[in-house]
């Protein structure tokens with residue numbers, strides 16, 4: 001008999017305090033514990049209501065407990081959960097076919113997170129470069145302030161040293177350039193480069209859109225040197241910026257694209273998309289994952305993309321975006337001591353703190369949360385808004401009202 005389970009641990013009350021006692025302290029979660037949600041509405045343990053403008057960090061794009069997604073998951077949960085990679089399954093074949101039809105890609109690989117999708121992309125780039133050009137072609141070029149995940153390889157490729165400190169030795173042959181700096185790109189991308197990885201809009205790094213000329217130059221340099229261009233669309237993808245993937249906005253087609261976050265609307269899944277020619281370099285046995293492409297995750301993702309990749313749905317994302325941007329422009333104009341002008345694309349928006357309040361984005365979002373609005377930050381200087389793509393005009397107006405109330409409360413101390 002298991003003594004721990006016998007003691008009633010499964011039914012004992014848990015609070016935010018329990019987090020500090022039983023979890024590895026990698027996070028500092030909010031004071032309230034969400035227990036229930038629907039659409040953009042969230043309720044905590046005390047029954048208090050919040051309007052969610054985070055979607056779990058750009059994940060639940062169709063809102064919490066979206067009925068079509070719930071139906072897809074429960075139907076699959078009653079049909080087939082897991083068979084392992086010794087067998088394929090119908091949902092993964094349908095999802096891959098749908099993603100291929102919707103994008104530049106001919107082939108998909110599925111994993112369980114954004115980091116794993118990027119890990120697969122970087123490993124593929126090495127295999128491809130070594131196989132096609134030789135072992136000298138290993139270098140990975142990435143951008144400062146980028147974020148690509150937390151495995152040792154992806155965190156080393158990411159451009160934020162605070163996330164690698166203490167984890168050395170790091171994998172070698174990774175170089176960083178300044179984002180949107182064309183001259184540095186030209187200097188860094190030579191014949192020994194296997195891959196250039198870039199977010200078409202930097203999310204975690206501060207909601208910074210990539211310049212089209214910069215992204216086009218990366219494409220040209222990759223074509224010239226035989227390096228693969230990897231677009232990390234883990235945050236920007238699946239409708240978030242107003243097109244199905246952001247490369248469609250930008251007009252630059254990558255060789256490899258990674259997707260996760262919104263792809264599963266909260267059910268863990270990651271995907272790597274590429275072309276036939278490149279995909280051949282990951283032959284049988286060269287890479288894999290136990291859960292990647294399992295029927296539950298792929299059924300959910302198929303239901304997600306069928307809803308999002310519709311012209312009318314994406315047009316509404318762009319419309320909602322322009323309404324929020326107009327509100328943020330007015331907010332920044334009315335509170336110039338607190339905020340500067342908003343930036344971003346679609347429903348991935350950043351509101352930078354003004355000079356006098358640098359480092360205080362988290363403090364502002366805490367005030368907003370007390371007033372019933374959940375917001376994100378993108379580093380210490382930027383408030384980030386990433387509501388579900390199904391956000392209504394009424395919810396946009398309500399968020400604006402609370403953000404103003406929070407600005408007053410914050411300035412009043």
Ligand SMILES: *Cc1c(COP(=O)(O)O)cnc(C)c1O
Nearest residue numbers: 113114115147148149203234235
């Ligand atoms: C969140 C994120 C990742 C990491 O995804 P995980 O699912 O947390 O591993 C990678 N790249 C970008 C651009 C992200 O925003």
